[in-house]
Amino acid sequence: MLADPLFLNTSRFAPAVGNILLLVLATWRLSSLLVFEDGPFEVFARLRRRVGIIQDPVDPDTRMAQGFFAELLSCVWCASFWVIIPMVALWWALPEAVAVLAIWGGAVLIERWVDGRR
Numbered sequence: 725m726l727a728d729p730l731f732l733n734t735s736r737f738a739p740a741v742g743n744i745l746l747l748v749l750a751t752w753r754l755s756s757l758l759v760f761e762d763g764p765f766e767v768f769a770r771l772r773r774r775v776g777i778i779q780d781p782v783d784p785d786t787r788m789a790q791g792f793f794a795e796l797l798s799c800v801w802c803a804s805f806w807v808i809i810p811m812v813a814l815w816w817a818l819p820e821a822v823a824v825l826a827i828w829g830g831a832v833l834i835e836r837w838v839d840g841r842r
Contacts, residue, residue, distance in 0.1 A: 753825050775791065
């Protein structure tokens with residue numbers, strides 16, 4: 725199945741199913757990092773605070789967004805729309821980087837499924 729050109733095409737421009745799956749997983753992973761996770765050295769948490777996302781100290785799941793970029797980084801659906809644009813450019817320039825993000829995303833999804841979270 726992996727050798728099938730409909731599933732995974734080595735051409736960066738062909739919309740093969742495997743290519744789209746890699747882009748979807750990589751986009752979800754980066755969007756999820758930006759919206760939900762603190763990241764190493766709290767880099768994503770600091771980014772969210774800098775753009776105007778205020779987290780409730782009593783309930784960490786409650787956030788208030790003030791401004792365009794805060795709204796963008798408070799919703800994984802919104803963030804994924806804007807993440808896919810550079811992700812496609814990265815796919816054309818360096819598909820291996822997208823594959824790494826996709827594999828990472830798949831591993832996180834499996835861990836969440838096994839652990840029963842989100």
